[in-house]
Amino acid sequence: MRESSAVRWARRVVLTLLTVFTVLPLYVMVVSSVKPLRDVQGAFHWIPTHVTVRPFVDMWHTVPLGRYFINSLVVSGCATVCSVIIAIFTGYAVSRYRFAGRGTFMTAVLSTQMFPGILFLLPLFLIFVNIDRYTGITLYGSRLGLIITYLTFALPFSIWLIAGYFDTIPRELDEAARVDGAGPMRTLFRVILPVAAPGVVAVAIYAFMTAWGEVLFASVLTDHATRTLAVGLREYSNQGQVYWNEVMAASLVISLPVVVGFLALQRFLVHGLTAGAVKS
């Protein structure tokens, strides 16, 4: 198949425009993070007057970024571990057993994805406040409340992805394990999980990204001590002065781990995405 020169030119133009559109903000983020403060407060220049790493040092003092980092890590980490474990058990049941209500369950799980967050934010806020009042268990303003909330955010998609991966693993492996005397749990942990490991890691990355980037619930359900990065990043301004270079440096440091993780595992995610899209 030879392509005409018109197609070739269309490709060049389109891909160039999309590249510029994609790269501009990334360039601004990176270049502003090494600019001195007066550079980011005056008119924008493409090249810094001089390059400095001070923003990467100062950003930890202007705002208690270290504490927010730890809060975000603890909350996202715990939410990820819990949701992946739950999704593994659920995915195993859905992939390997035909039980009453299976289809309804999967549809219901997926349909929670379409609910606007604002719909259950207000009741959840009230429920947390009232649980505290009647039982003394602090969920509002605590990391625990946020962990429980976040683990359910990643859960629907994680269940669909993991069930999809398990479906691709041949049943003959289960049969062989059963003949060897392994029970269902032993089969899951010793036979299926090792084969599905890349998929499980991809799901974990997805769950972590979901929790790491959440803003709405973090801004309502956290207090001064438990604030996460999503809320804390806004604090680099006082009396109309914004430390934009430190904001960009912090953004870079916050983004790098998840971007690298995502790009490393994107093909496993793509596989799961299309499996889900074609199935439904």
Place this chain on the structure above:
Amino acid sequence: MSRTVTAPGEAPSRAPGAPAHRVRRPRRALLPYLLVLPALIAELAIHVIPMLVGAWMSLLHLTQFFIRNWTAAPYGGLTNYRVAVDTNGPVAKDLIHSFLITVAVTVLVVALSWMFGLAAAVFLEKPFRGRGVLRTLFLVPYALPVFTAVITWRFMFQRDNGMVNALLSDELHLAHGHPFWLLGGNSFVAIVVVNVWRLWPFAFLTLMAGLQSIPGDLYEAAAIDGAGFARRLRSVTLPLLRPVNRVLLLVLFLWTFNDFNTAYVLFEQPPADADMISIHIYNASFLTWNFGLGSAMSVLLLAFLLVVTLGYLGAGRLRSRHA
């Protein structure tokens, strides 16, 4: 989960209070339900029960005086709904304005994201030098945490020290002076651009994967029949992408329509021209602490989304039956 302590083959107890011997060797019929139980509890606790509570709240006069003791809030019947849709009142006027803005933003964002995604996926289908680099680069906006990406745009849209005005006015001379982007009419442009920037990579990712499932000999057959690039796109690619598009467009629609994060980080208090519905309800609830009214608005929003989603899926089913 201490797999080292429990003997292999033993399920860790999933059901609190269940006798241990039942858990150790559950009957086959019971096992799948035990496995599904944790997910069920989590979904019930965070999604279903709060939703029902929200529906109940929307019937109460739940103002700031009753936050800590909301069971004492007086029952108001459909009063909140009446306030929310009474077009003579200021509350409903603002809500309808916000709804229309959200519809306009959503239509533009979904259309542009899909077009960008399709263009990139089609043009990156054939191997050429630098293809892998571009493919990875295009995915970066989707991988970035929302708030770091959007705060960068917030910086770029600053009037005096932002990149957008420097580029458009000072270098390309497309705009006169330095317009505001985060205030007034331009804020509509800003929210659309930022949403497209964040979402089109997802469309690209999905369509790219969808294209991979189209067998190559179909294209060859079409090319032998003399079909050019445009004809192959129209007669082979687009029809075969229909199942992927069906889900993709719905997901893009729901994400944009429900978006809170982008508008919130970009504006904090969005101007009227970028007043996305989620953040409008958020402000209506938390600025006035009238949770009853906010819940009524949320229920109306969910009803709208349900009607659109079911109508869309139903229409798709009809069309595929006739095809």
